[in-house]
Amino acid sequence: MKDLFASRMSKVPRSFVREILKVTEDPEIISFAGGLPNPNSFPHKEIAEAASKVLKENGKEALQYSTTEGYKPLREWIAERYRSKGLKVHPDNILITNGSQQGLDLVGKIFVDRDDKILVERPTYLAAIQSFGLYEPNFISVPLVEDGADPSALEDILSSGRIKLFYSIPNFQNPTGTTYSKKRRQEIASILQKYGTILVEDNPYGEIRFMGSDIPPIKCYLENSVLLGSFSKIVSPGIRLGWIVADDEVMEKLVIAKQASDLHSNYLAQRIVYRYLMDYDVEEHLKNIKKMYKKQRDLMVAMIKKYFPQNVKFTQPEGGMFLWVTLPQDVSSMELFNIAIKQKVAFVPGEAFYTDDPEKNTLRLNFSNSSNEKIEEGIKRLGNAIKKLINDNKK
């Protein structure tokens, strides 16, 4: 059948991370490779209660087909939450999706023609590369500096040719943990505005800031933008619920694309999540998640300081789930991966997160889904593997 596949499929390799995650299925391996929230943070009893109420009180309705846009009260809750954080959004400008991952697919579907230039951060979220990649764009990447995308590099890129959209994760970026400062957000917004480039602002981790203070979304400074959100890190990823915020004109296209994609997102799940949000204290729940993740992040940072050679650099994010490690210039994280696996510890080599010319000495560590014991032991093993590799290189 090979000659029958669409050309877009020939450009997409089998997911690198999928292959890595397979290797790490061995229960003896301590894995910092995944991107999973900590299941101890899932409110499964509360969700059980909410499910029981929804099915008892509105069972027939909750099991029926529903509207493409999503359950109105849930969209109102999301709008209200934005309002409480200073962003005015009308519920009609919110579309419920299957996690923010589907938001990426729908954005690709409505905006990206083959060979369109789209800009991503360098490095960027792997699954966004896969999602947009199926619409066959030309990827261009803008370097991340400490507090966001480099504005002068951004201006250079945008001024040298039309870029359709810029995909950014301004809070606790996956994979680097980088957060854009307020100043950087305003600068980026004004540059995008000048060149008419759409911002696709992905914010799956914004609610799990465990240090410092919230910074308004870039959307506050730029109309021409699409904002993605998710319940995956607030409630549960397995229920696959997220959303897109967009203006009327874009929303009309998104609704058409969503309807063609799967009619609507799981309606029972939308009702259950809404009921959960109504019946329980989500702030209290978030406080607990943040407390948990901060401890795990602090422990991982302490262990890195203890066990990694001093010339290894790493980020110290104020939220989210990931640390980004930069090895000395000539040390390959792919080679490190092979050594580390033998020592029963895993991570994702950084090259998975680049659209071109990868920095081969980088890697991503997840801290949200490991026990204290595993963080201590795993980082120790990884430190040993790094030292071994650096020593081997010297020979």
Place this chain on the structure above:
Amino acid sequence: MKDLFASRMSKVPRSFVREILKVTEDPEIISFAGGLPNPNSFPHKEIAEAASKVLKENGKEALQYSTTEGYKPLREWIAERYRSKGLKVHPDNILITNGSQQGLDLVGKIFVDRDDKILVERPTYLAAIQSFGLYEPNFISVPLVEDGADPSALEDILSSGRIKLFYSIPNFQNPTGTTYSKKRRQEIASILQKYGTILVEDNPYGEIRFMGSDIPPIKCYLENSVLLGSFSKIVSPGIRLGWIVADDEVMEKLVIAKQASDLHSNYLAQRIVYRYLMDYDVEEHLKNIKKMYKKQRDLMVAMIKKYFPQNVKFTQPEGGMFLWVTLPQDVSSMELFNIAIKQKVAFVPGEAFYTDDPEKNTLRLNFSNSSNEKIEEGIKRLGNAIKKLINDNKK
């Protein structure tokens, strides 16, 4: 932003049926326009029990991210059900999707390049036109005769140029209610085989046959095919769960496309449906649905015979949810719609279901989601509207 949208979006009109369903939101209108299962058939108490057990026994796991392919035991259940009906399918050749609608989108994504010729039945499922349409194919249609696609027309079309895929709904087709005979299935399979055209066999209604006997899927006679299934009519449409059956090579591409689309389908819902299938008698449940739908279909047929003019033709399907009505040649169902709405009864004009050159004297009636009283009163009103239109035309 208009000039920023992808070219594929310019070709898709806002859904006709969406607009029609909006008109029919008036609670005084008796609507045969929708395509909804009867909510009285939903096992909401049993689903509540299943949800409670899953969340109690495996809550943390059921709320976590899961595999793209879907919950293995659920895929094994589907494979076993096929085996019991004579089709050998390995669970690894099944991908769980968000209803069979997402199956259509994924099939479009992996197979359809812009301007590819794809063949559909004439008329065909509206949302398939929308779903495939976003991949910008050239649609060609093959007429349906009483027992399936017309084989000589099919041969003519396939011999006159390369057709990538043929999309077919062989059981109780939406919109016409047509079912392919076994002989026709074998003929169609052998013609597709000859020309190397992929069959996309959609079977959302196969389990709700309320008369006659099951006929094997066309896939039994043709390897080069993709088979779509759904829990929407067996358990609940609101939970958005369906599946695709495909060979290894196609499955690999489907998994990549599914992962890029939304990582995986709602895992909690997959666990709940599986638990429901384990703990309850699905055959008994299906028996009740079929009994209900047969009564409604029989009543609608009886009322049509009583109230419609004799020169109006209609199908009498052995399963599914729809009847197809053909008015006299010069009578427009769009004009009828406008008269009918004033008399507070609604349906979908047939032209929505054609990719080209619509038969303007056709319309679709849904019988699954109306009470006896509504079927009696609604068909009476519709009969009057038809008579009025035919009389008006004579003037």
